[in-house]
Amino acid sequence: MKIAIIGGGAAGFFAAIHASNGKNEVSIYEKSPKLLSKVRISGGGRCNVTHRPMPISKLVKNYPRGEKFLKRVFRHFDQEDVFEWFQSRGVQLKIEEDGRVFPVSDDSASIVNVLLEECRLNKVQIHTGTGLKRISPEGKKIKLQFESQLIKADAVIIASGGSPKLSGYEFLKDLKHCINPPIPSLFTFNTPSEPIRSLMGLSVPSAHVRLESTKLSYVGPLLVTHWGVSGPAVLKLSAFGAQWLHDRLYEAKAVINWNVNYKEQEYEEELRNYQSAFPKRMVKNYPLFEIPSRLWEHFLIRSDISPDQSYGNISKKQSNKLVQNLFCYILTIKGKTTFKEEFVTAGGVDLSEIQPESMESNYHPNIYFAGEVLDIDGITGGFNFQAAWSTGYLAGISSTRHFI
Numbered sequence: 001m002k003i004a005i006i007g008g009g010a011a012g013f014f015a016a017i018h019a020s021n022g023k024n025e026v027s028i029y030e031k032s033p034k035l036l037s038k039v040r041i042s043g044g045g046r047c048n049v050t051h052r053p054m055p056i057s058k059l060v061k062n063y064p065r066g067e068k069f070l071k072r073v074f075r076h077f078d079q080e081d082v083f084e085w086f087q088s089r090g091v092q093l094k095i096e097e098d099g100r101v102f103p104v105s106d107d108s109a110s111i112v113n114v115l116l117e118e119c120r121l122n123k124v125q126i127h128t129g130t131g132l133k134r135i136s137p138e139g140k141k142i143k144l145q146f147e148s149q150l151i152k153a154d155a156v157i158i159a160s161g162g163s164p165k166l167s168g169y170e171f172l173k174d175l176k177h178c179i180n181p182p183i184p185s186l187f188t189f190n191t192p193s194e195p196i197r198s199l200m201g202l203s204v205p206s207a208h209v210r211l212e213s214t215k216l217s218y219v220g221p222l223l224v225t226h227w228g229v230s231g232p233a234v235l236k237l238s239a240f241g242a243q244w245l246h247d248r249l250y251e252a253k254a255v256i257n258w259n260v261n262y263k264e265q266e267y268e269e270e271l272r273n274y275q276s277a278f279p280k281r282m283v284k285n286y287p288l289f290e291i292p293s294r295l296w297e298h299f300l301i302r303s304d305i306s307p308d309q310s311y312g313n314i315s316k317k318q319s320n321k322l323v324q325n326l327f328c329y330i331l332t333i334k335g336k337t338t339f340k341e342e343f344v345t346a347g348g349v350d351l352s353e354i355q356p357e358s359m360e361s362n363y364h365p366n367i368y369f370a371g372e373v374l375d376i377d378g379i380t381g382g383f384n385f386q387a388a389w390s391t392g393y394l395a396g397i398s399s400t401r402h403f404i
Contacts, residue, residue: 001024001025001153001154001392001400002025002027002154002155003016003019003020003025003026003027003153003157003399003400004026004027004142004144004151004155004156004157005026005027005029005069005157006135006157006158007028007029007124007158007159007370007371008029008030008032008034008035008036008128009037009038009159009161009178009372010036010038010039010115010371010385010388010389010392011161011279011349011370011371011372011388011389011391011392011395012013012028012157012314012370012392013028013035013036013118013119014115014370014389014392014396015157015368015370015392015393015396015399016028016122016124016235016396017119017122017124017322017396018392018393018397019155019157019165019395019396019397019400020119020122020124020165021400023127024071026122026123026124026125026292027124027125028125028126028127028303029127029132030126030129030130031129031131031132032128033128033129034128035116035126035128036111036116036366037110038109038161039108039112040108040109040112041108042108043100045107045108045131046048046100046102046103046106046107046108047110047111047165047385048100048106048380048382048385049086049093049101049102049103049385050079050083050101050382050385050386050389051099051100051101051145051211051383051386052100052101053078053079053080053083053380054079056074056075056078057071059074059386060074062378062379062383063378063383063387064240064346064377065346065374065375065376065377066378067349069137069354070376070387070390072356072357073356073390073394074390076357076392077389077394078270078386080357081389081390081393082386082389083101084222085389086103089117089118089322090112091103091110091114098232098381099350099381099382100381100382105282111364113179119196125234127146127193130146130147130148130149131147131233132160132171133145133147133171134171135156135171135172136157136174136175137175140364141153142154142155142364144156154366155251155368155400156342156366156367156368157359157368157369157370157392157399158166158172158368158369158373159369159370159371159373159395160371161304162344162345162347162348162377163183164184164345165182166181166182167372168202169348169349172349173299175351175363175364175367176363177349177353177363178350179347179349180346180347180348180350182190182255182345183242183246183345183346183347184238184246184336184338184344184345184346185238185239185345185346186235186238186344186377186380187235187238187338188227188228188229188234188238188336188337188395189228189229189238189331190227190337191218191227191333192334193332193334194228194331194332196298196331197224197225197227198226199224199295201225201272202224203220203222203224203292204222204224204258204259204290204291204295206219206220206259206260206261207220207221207231207233207257207258207259207337208233208260209233209234209237209254209255209256210237210253210254211222211237211241211245211253211254212252212253212254212330213232214241214244216237216240216241216244218234218237218240219260220232220233220236221233222258224295227337228331228333229254229256229331230337232380232381234254235379238377239344239346239377239378239380242346242377247365250333250334250336251333251334251335252332253330253331253332253333254330254333255330255331256328256329256331257326257329258295258326258327258329259289259291259326262289263327263328264327264328266384267327268319268323269396271288271319271322272319274288274311275319276285278311279310279311279312279313280310280311280312281310281311282307282309282310282311283307283310283311284297284300284307286311287363289326297365299311299322299325299326300322302321303325304318304321305318308355310313312361344377344378345377346377348373348376349369349373350375351374351376354374354386356395357394358395359391359394359395360395360398366399368395368398368399369391369395370388370391370392370394370395370396371387371388371391371392372384372387372388374391393401
């Protein structure tokens, strides 16, 4: 049987490998000249393959969109299966302290090479620079109109990835599937009017960031950049708040507690105790609460505390301002910055129209979907690749079932 895979990314390759098994005529069609581009650049070129294994009920909480759907998908292929698959093919994986999983080589080429080799062993044909224009069922066959050729396949797996524009899904129009409009996910917050940008490069290990007037919040490392704030806490919050922020044209306020280990009362008590114990110490020279010195100086300025002031001379009003800057620092967000190479979209093919046990279209037999073309997206940490491996695997093995 002839199986066509649309898309040469992680989901497309994994689908092709599991659809072939050396028996079927499987071909990958990738519109760009490059294969596995996100795999190559992920994790700074190291490839964040997945995340530390955890129960499925916990794993799905890392997906702002697709949680219920993926709960059924992951029963067929989860994080432990990813470990087994790659390691059984000679690619050893390691779990880092924050839970992210990388090849021991710290080189994405290890992942790219094993995927390419598996395709070679299974005689998967690969075509680059081959963009799909239209796909339409025709009897028991599926017609694929590419830019320079027309082919017919017995089964098709669409793993074309996400698109920043709705027009990127135009080739699917004949299938009549509902496409949820794409919006950015995983982006940094631009704060053009905020003086904190002068501290670019500064980071804290565990901040709590909340979008004002919402229950949307996240805890994690936070980084100050020349355009605003970034880091895992911000990126993950942007994913869960993607629709809310989009609806407000990326204008909002973020509320930051710079050290999640302290609550407001605990800041107050420790500051008061330090004032009593060391009244003569210069405030500038002795930062508290594990706050970097540059950030501490910034807080002092905002709290109207002079550089040469001692702890014993801090007034109640100044103390209250300092605690508010530590616990409830408000940043005005105006705009976003996305990483074009690692672009992640919220939106895509509506999951209610796809079978989670097979990845098959509800409307068209032998047409399957996998990866970011679906309305699924995860936070940073290897979760998007996990969804790609799992949906790709399931689409691949399912595509052969009707023809056994």
